[in-house]
Amino acid sequence: MIRLLVNFLEFILKTFYQDRWYARFYVLETIARVPGFAYISVLHLYESLGAWPYTDWIKVHFAESWNELHHLRIIEALGGGKCWSDRMIARIGVLGYYWILVFVYMIAPKSAYYFNQLVEEGAYHTYEKFLTEHEAELKTQPAPQVAIDYYHKGDLYMFDEFQISHTPRERRPKIENLYDVFVAIRNDEREHITTMIACQQPNAKENIKSPHSPEFNPSSDES
């Protein structure tokens, strides 16, 4: 049922945007920030009420939404979101998706994670297709400064924080052109899939740790 719904939403997005890749990515990445925000909202409330001692989850989900935010900034730098109708579609999507996910997460957290696992898988395959079809032209274009700053310069704490299958500083994507940027984004989506799957496992509460935690043990679930 959930898979059917996600497939239907992906079909609508694909049909509507067709070859307007950056507009499609803009909508996708704007909405992609929502799950982390929804999970944090609920977990923060539980934690404040003394019912959720697993605070590393809040850190990891925030780092995921921070990662999606930088995907969005990169797509904006490439011209995504210039059209008012794309911004409107994305913002309406955010409003609906946020409240639906908060509600689902409160009553069935595994379903909320499974839903987002499917969305992340869709994002991964969309970027994969884009890379395959546009490899040559992407390799001739420069990487946007925001991508260089996020993946190479400055404080990479948040970049390491969302990747529960890697120890900090283990993954440093090569960013020499626009192709490399989309490879990095695609691989980030793979990390999101890994985390969503890990969050559905029986011992997830105890096992999911911040990569910066002394108790961190990288997930072997490489999807």
Ligand SMILES: [Fe+2]
């Ligand atoms: Fe993303």
Ligand SMILES: [Fe+2]
């Ligand atoms: Fe993602």
